[in-house]
Amino acid sequence: MKVIPVLLAAGFGTRMKSNLPKVLHPVAGRPMIEWCLRSAEGASDVIPVVVVGHGREQVMAVLGDRCAYAVQAELLGTAHALQQAGALVQNEAKAADTVLVTYGDMPLLRTETLRSLVDAYARARKDPALAFAMLTITREDPQGFGRIVRDAHGEIAAIVEEVDCTNDQRRIRELNPGIYCFDAAWLWANLSRVPMSAKGEYYLTDLVAMAVAQGKRVLTVAAAADETDGINTRVHLAQAEAHMRMRICERHMLAGVTISDPATTWIDDTVRIGTDSLVLPGTLIQGNTVIGRNAVIGPHSVIVDSTIGDGCRVTMSMVEKARMDAGSNIGPYGHLRSGAHLGAGVHLGNFGEVKDSYLAPGTKMGHFSYIGNARIQENVNIGAGTITCNYDGVHKHETIVGRDVFIGSDTMLVAPVTLGDGARTGAGSVVTHDVPARGVVYGVPARPPGSNRAPLQNEGIEKADAAPFAARKETL
Ligand code: UD1
Ligand code: CA
Numbered sequence: 001m002k003v004i005p006v007l008l009a010a011g012f013g014t015r016m017k018s019n020l021p022k023v024l025h026p027v028a029g030r031p032m033i034e035w036c037l038r039s040a041e042g043a044s045d046v047i048p049v050v051v052v053g054h055g056r057e058q059v060m061a062v063l064g065d066r067c068a069y070a071v072q073a074e075l076l077g078t079a080h081a082l083q084q085a086g087a088l089v090q091n092e093a094k095a096a097d098t099v100l101v102t103y104g105d106m107p108l109l110r111t112e113t114l115r116s117l118v119d120a121y122a123r124a125r126k127d128p129a130l131a132f133a134m135l136t137i138t139r140e141d142p143q144g145f146g147r148i149v150r151d152a153h154g155e156i157a158a159i160v161e162e163v164d165c166t167n168d169q170r171r172i173r174e175l176n177p178g179i180y181c182f183d184a185a186w187l188w189a190n191l192s193r194v195p196m197s198a199k200g201e202y203y204l205t206d207l208v209a210m211a212v213a214q215g216k217r218v219l220t221v222a223a224a225a226d227e228t229d230g231i232n233t234r235v236h237l238a239q240a241e242a243h244m245r246m247r248i249c250e251r252h253m254l255a256g257v258t259i260s261d262p263a264t265t266w267i268d269d270t271v272r273i274g275t276d277s278l279v280l281p282g283t284l285i286q287g288n289t290v291i292g293r294n295a296v297i298g299p300h301s302v303i304v305d306s307t308i309g310d311g312c313r314v315t316m317s318m319v320e321k322a323r324m325d326a327g328s329n330i331g332p333y334g335h336l337r338s339g340a341h342l343g344a345g346v347h348l349g350n351f352g353e354v355k356d357s358y359l360a361p362g363t364k365m366g367h368f369s370y371i372g373n374a375r376i377q378e379n380v381n382i383g384a385g386t387i388t389c390n391y392d393g394v395h396k397h398e399t400i401v402g403r404d405v406f407i408g409s410d411t412m413l414v415a416p417v418t419l420g421d422g423a424r425t426g427a428g429s430v431v432t433h434d435v436p437a438r439g440v441v442y443g444v445p446a447r448p449p450g451s452n453r454a455p456l457q458n459e460g461i462e463k464a465d466a467a468p469f470a471a472r473k474e475t476l
Contacts, residue, residue, distance in 0.1 A: 001122050003181070004089055004096035005040035005114075008081045009033055009104025010053025010072040015233045021055030023104040024062055025237055028244040029268025029286060031062055032231060035107035035244075042111030043118055046096055049085045050104065059104075077201030078178070079194040086188055098125075099182045101204070106177075107240055108227045114179070120221045121181040131190075131211035132182040133219035137175050137228055145175035146205050148220070156218050159205035161197075176205060177228030186216070244269070252279075265298075274310065292326065301331070309344070322354075325361070343378075356396075357388075360403070372396070373415065377403035383427070385410040402437065411446075 013022025023033035033050070040048045052059050053072040060069060070085040082101060089096060100118060102109065113135070121133035136148050136156075146159040147169050159176045160169050190210055194202045208218050231237050248269055249262035256275030259265050266284040273279070273291045280298030285291070289303050292310035297303065304320045312324045315331030322336035330336060330348040339356035342348065346359045349366035357374040365371065365382035372390040375398070376382070386407050388399045399413045402421035407413075412430045419425070423435040426442025435441050441448055 001098050001125070002046060002096045003044040003098040003100050003118055004046040004184075005044050005048040005100040005102060006070075006082060006085045006089065007033070007036055007040060007048055007050045007067075007102055007104050008078060009036075009059065010051050010056075010075060010081050010084075011105070012054045012075070013105070013232075016237075017234075021058050022231065024055070024058060025231070025234075027107045027231075027237065027240050028248055028266075029270050030107075032107040032237075032240070033059065033063065033104040036102060036104050036109065037063065037067060039109050039111045039114055040100070040102055043100060043114035049088055051081045051085050053081075077197070078204035079191060079202035079206065082187075082204060083191050083202075086191065089184070090188060097184050099180075099184050099187050101178075101180045101182065103178060103230060105230045105232070106228055107231070108229065108243055109179070110227055113223050113227055116223070117179060117181050117221050120219060124219050125183065127217065129215065129217045130183065131186050131214070131216035131218055132180055132207070133221060134181070134208075135177050135179040135223040135228070136220045137177050137223050137225040138173050139175055139225045140173065142170070142173055142175050145177070147172040148174040148176060150174075155212075156208060156220050157212055158209040161203060161205060163199075177223065178204070178230075179223075179228065180204070180207075186211075306336070371399075374399040374401065374413075376401040377405075377421070379403055380405045381407065383407050383409035383411060387412050389414045408442075 009023045011022065016022045016025065024031045027035060037048060048067045049070055050063065050067045051070045051072050053075060056071060068088055070088050072081045072084045089099065100114065102114065117133055117135055124130050124133065144162065146161045147165055148156055149158045149160055149169060151157040190207060194206050197203055211218050229236060231240055245266055246262055248267050249259050249265055252267065252273055253259055257273045258278045261281040264281045265279050268286045270287060271285045271289045274293035276293050277291055277295040277297065282300040283298035285297065285303045287305040289306050291297060291308045294310055295308055295312045297314050300316045301314045302318045303314065306319045306321060307323045309324055309326035311327045313329035317331035317334040319336040321338040322340040324342045325344040327344050328342040328346040333351050334348050335353045337355035340354040341358045343359055343361040345361050347364045351368045352365050353370045355372040357371045359376045360378040362379040363376055367384035369382055369386040370388060372388050373396050374388050380401055389412050390396050390399065397415035399415045400418040402419060402423065404422045405419050406424040408425045408427040408429060410428045411425045414430060414432045417431055418434045420435060420437030420439060422438040424440045425431055425446060429442050429446035430444040431441060431446040439448065
């Protein structure tokens with residue numbers, strides 16, 4: 001048996017009230033259709049077909065060649081949508097004798113659930129009377145679902161869409177989530193015979209009554225109701241997000257990560273976390289982030305696309321596109337921006353910001369500092385209020401600090417500038433010129449002790465002041 005999954009995803013998603021196609025709205029860090037695709041991929045070896053319509057260019061740009069596409073130009077119902085995949089499925093996957101139908105807006109549907117349907121179908125298919133198998137769910141609130149109508153023997157006789165229900169049928173709690181596993185030959189022979197509904201659409205659900213009328217059988221497989229809610233509004237989106245978040249947290253907890261409050265911990269599916277790490281409340285970990293073992297992340301932290309080593313600590317801080325080597329720590333109220341790299345054991349205290357810079361092991365930056373475009377060697381003490389003045393209004397410039405440097409509080413490092421190994425700056429220095437190894441400077445502009453004039457006739461200061469203003473005038 002060879003199964004080809006077909007995902008229906010042509011709908012408008014009108015109720016999302018969005019310019020983004022519904023199926024591209026993210027759930028726990030992945031576009032919802034990607035979740036659906038992953039589930040489908042897990043249930044078959046054949047590349048799935050996605051039926052696209054509304055916003056198809058955007059959908060195809062996101063999914064690329066992970067799937068094949070059929071286009072439904074006009075939305076004429078679920079049977080019509082599936083029919084659009086017919087030619088493609090019959091040509092390219094001739095050997096597929098089974099068609100698994102699912103949707104692009106059901107991100108919570110698990111591979112296991114799809115497989116249980118496929119397996120049940122596989123076991124029953126030697127019965128030549130079997131036309132297809134489908135999932136059913138039972139739910140207290142049946143609103144929005146087609147009702148499963150059974151005959152006197154308990155066999156499924158029809159699916160009745162909500163709008164067409166009698167009062168009695170409306171009370172039925174066994175419902176159609178819309179997931180089917182068809183015998184391909186039977187499907188393609190019958191799909192084009194589905195009658196047009198009063199609304200002018202073609203309902204996939206009519207295939208049940210058609211099969212029964214032919215003396216064929218439809219197998220139903222009960223599924224959990226919480227996986228098959230399609231997302232129609234942003235309220236549903238938030239509910240799916242909450243559900244998915246809990247699933248992801250559970251996966252990490254079962255793998256050895258302590259999450260003290262899963263309800264306020266948002267971890268994208270793409271994130272990896274090592275064992276014995278602790279994630280404290282109010283924390284978002286997103287994108288392509290990898291966290292090592294024994295790390296403590298949070299409370300109230302945001303980590304995006306970052307690599308955080310073993311034993312690191314991130315307290316009430318934001319870390320974006322940054323790297324923290326083992327044992328380094330930041331916070332509270334720290335910010336690592338793109339290209340920040342803290343070497344092993346580096347300490348960043350309150351209100352520190354680092355961007356595009358490397359701080360080598362043993363370096364400490366306790367309070368209120370901004371370090372940008374800098375390379376700072378081992379065991380440097382970065383005093384409170386140190387700022388790399390890395391931007392002259394036009395260009396970014398680099399600051400280089402050697403090992404064992406002591407930077408006094410409130411030092412401005414006017415880049416480009418280099419501080420040699422073991423250099424020291426006094427509190428409040430404005431360093432406009434390079435300081436040699438073991439050199440000491442203080443004041444504004446900074447100069448060696450005993451010297452009354454600024455070094456080198458302030459030429460660097462002129463450059464830093466005048467050039468950018470001239471350039472800026474031109475661009476204004
Ligand atoms: C459908 C089922 C209903 C079931 C419910 C479960 C039919 C006729 N009804 O109803 O029995 O209980 O799903 O959620 O099948 N789509 C297309 N092209 C179309 C129409 C729909 O691709 O022309 C796609 C949509 O993008 C969506 C899915 O099919 O992903 C379901 O369509 P929707 O209009 O939401 O069907 P329901 O009315 O909810
Ligand atoms: Ca729906």
